[in-house]
Amino acid sequence: MEPPPPPPPAPYDYQVQWCGFSGTQRLQLPEMRLADISTLSFRVATESTSEMVVVGKNDGVARLEFYMQSKKIGYWSQYDGSRLVDSQCPPEVTTARYDILPDRLRISVTSESVSRTVEFPAIDERELQASHVLYVGAYQDSSYIAFVGELYSLQIYHGGMIAMNLIPVVLENEGCFFDTINEIFYKNEGTGDLIIGPRI
Numbered sequence: 001m002e003p004p005p006p007p008p009p010a011p012y013d014y015q016v017q018w019c020g021f022s023g024t025q026r027l028q029l030p031e032m033r034l035a036d037i038s039t040l041s042f043r044v045a046t047e048s049t050s051e052m053v054v055v056g057k058n059d060g061v062a063r064l065e066f067y068m069q070s071k072k073i074g075y076w077s078q079y080d081g082s083r084l085v086d087s088q089c090p091p092e093v094t095t096a097r098y099d100i101l102p103d104r105l106r107i108s109v110t111s112e113s114v115s116r117t118v119e120f121p122a123i124d125e126r127e128l129q130a131s132h133v134l135y136v137g138a139y140q141d142s143s144y145i146a147f148v149g150e151l152y153s154l155q156i157y158h159g160g161m162i163a164m165n166l167i168p169v170v171l172e173n174e175g176c177f178f179d180t181i182n183e184i185f186y187k188n189e190g191t192g193d194l195i196i197g198p199r200i
Helices: 125-129
Strands: 019-022 027-033 039-045 052-059 062-068 072-077 081-086 094-100 104-110 115-121 131-136 148-158 161-171 174-179 184-186
Touching (some): 019 174, 039 052, 039 062, 052 148, 062 094
Antiparallel strands (some): 019 148, 027 131, 052 062, 062 072, 072 081, 094 104, 104 115
């Protein structure tokens, strides 16, 4: 029996543990409806306690954010006010998971020292059906309340099936993120360069 063929070469130079944001970098994801997102999950590390949006959007009046605020992971909607869960977010790697369920929003935060889950009423239907361009590292194309820290991974699920899986990589000496599902690179759309973490 012949051995299986070797796997195809990776389209990037090498993978790293994380890529860092200093407040001026951002990624722009494709437009999508929140109704098509069943779960959004990311792994981050940050020692900052200022308000930061890890993933979000701002379309002028309408605003939706998945963010960290003064040691809190939270979600905000113009339709029903602020929804926050006090995570006591430590500097070690923390996973934040948002499950957008038909009847409720569930936020789970887990790290070495923290494990919290809180549920809130369902997201407003108007917000669910609207299409949004989501930014990673900011909530719009500016540095206002931008993310400062290290992003290890980002996954988006549609109907329980993974639709995007962003991993930090290096391509031609540049830090960026590679979507292993759709085989698309997401490079910095802001200023400066993403900080390159340790090689895997």
